[in-house]
Amino acid sequence: MTRSILILGGTADARILAGKLADESGYRILLSMAGRTLSPVEQPVPMRSGGFGGATGLANFIRAEGFDILVDATHPYAARISANAIEAARLAEVPLVALSRPVWQRQPGDTWHSADTVEQAVTALGDESRRVFLALGRQELLPFEAAPQHSYLIRSVDPVEPPLKVPDARYITARGPFALDDEIRMLEENRIGTVVSKNSGGSASYGKIEAARRLGLPVIMIERPPQLDETSVSDAPVPDIAAALTAIRHQLSLLEKRGE
Numbered sequence: 053m054t055r056s057i058l059i060l061g062g063t064a065d066a067r068i069l070a071g072k073l074a075d076e077s078g079y080r081i082l083l084s085m086a087g088r089t090l091s092p093v094e095q096p097v098p099m100r101s102g103g104f105g106g107a108t109g110l111a112n113f114i115r116a117e118g119f120d121i122l123v124d125a126t127h128p129y130a131a132r133i134s135a136n137a138i139e140a141a142r143l144a145e146v147p148l149v150a151l152s153r154p155v156w157q158r159q160p161g162d163t164w165h166s167a168d169t170v171e172q173a174v175t176a177l178g179d180e181s182r183r184v185f186l187a188l189g190r191q192e193l194l195p196f197e198a199a200p201q202h203s204y205l206i207r208s209v210d211p212v213e214p215p216l217k218v219p220d221a222r223y224i225t226a227r228g229p230f231a232l233d234d235e236i237r238m239l240e241e242n243r244i245g246t247v248v249s250k251n252s253g254g255s256a257s258y259g260k261i262e263a264a265r266r267l268g269l270p271v272i273m274i275e276r277p278p279q280l281d282e283t284s285v286s287d288a289p290v291p292d293i294a295a296a297l298t299a300i301r302h303q304l305s306l307l308e309k310r311g312e
């Protein structure tokens with residue numbers, strides 16, 4: 053029997069996981085994207101794009117399309133869709149496997165300042181002019197308009213349009229992974245004094261954090277949003293792609309045993 057897997061994506065992990073599942077026969081896979089990125093990379097499996105209309109919409113989609121399992125491989129800062137996934141899996145009565153990279157932990161030599169929100173990160177930059185590297189998405193950048201005294205170097209996947217209303221901002225569009233040596237060079241060449249980052253976890257975007265440590269630069273770390281509905285998660289999130297594959301196979305074998 054061909055099993056159907058719906059993967060909520062928008063991350064490199066989701067793309068890699070989908071590719072690995074596609075290499076195994078016997079699965080129908082659909083990768084779902086929010087549709088925010090202007091030029092998404094090619095995906096190894098069929099894809100759909102756009103919101104479902106909340107948890108109920110997602111549950112209806114799962115039922116109507118006959119999916120056996122839901123996989124949440126969205127970014128750890130995409131809290132709304134992850135909460136919807138929990139609720140939709142419950143409503144549609146399908147197992148949910150959630151993949152969430154463990155947070156980066158402070159290492160000796162790191163100078164991190166913790167911020168709960170982007171606005172707090174802006175405040176933490178202080179009044180004096182600094183040279184700041186922002187590795188944030190388009191949506192998160194607007195609050196920095198409140199601090200026009202700084203010089204910004206901004207790296208994002210899509211161009212920042214319209215540009216920020218600040219006198220000194222330069223833009224780089226690039227998609228990770230980013231190598232440590234390149235990150236060190238980029239920070240040095242641009243005489244960056246402070247890095248602002250989300251705590252994404254994983255290795256693809258860790259280079260800038262390690263580079264900041266090597267160069268003795270402070271990092272303003274925007275903490276992950278709280279899970280909106282932790283109480284109803286039946287299984288803890290899995291930390292990496294290998295564990296996600298194991299959990300998916302396990303859940304599908306349980307369905308098999310139950311004759312569903």
Ligand SMILES: NC(=O)c1ccc[n+]([C@@H]2O[C@H](COP(=O)([O-])OP(=O)(O)OC[C@H]3O[C@@H](n4cnc5c(N)ncnc54)[C@H](OP(=O)(O)O)[C@@H]3O)[C@@H](O)[C@H]2O)c1
Pocket residue numbers: 060061062063084085086088101102103104105106107109110125126127129130131132133134136189250
């Ligand atoms: N936030 C980040 O820092 C970040 C970084 C890298 C990649 N991403 C990716 O970008 C996407 C959007 O992030 P966000 O922070 O805006 O999410 P969010 O606030 O959690 O989600 C907002 C709404 O967007 C729709 N949505 C989000 N992800 C979707 C998906 N994979 N498939 C279909 N609909 C989706 C849902 O709409 P409905 O309620 O209408 O279904 C959701 O309620 C996510 O897929 C995420 O993996 C986010």
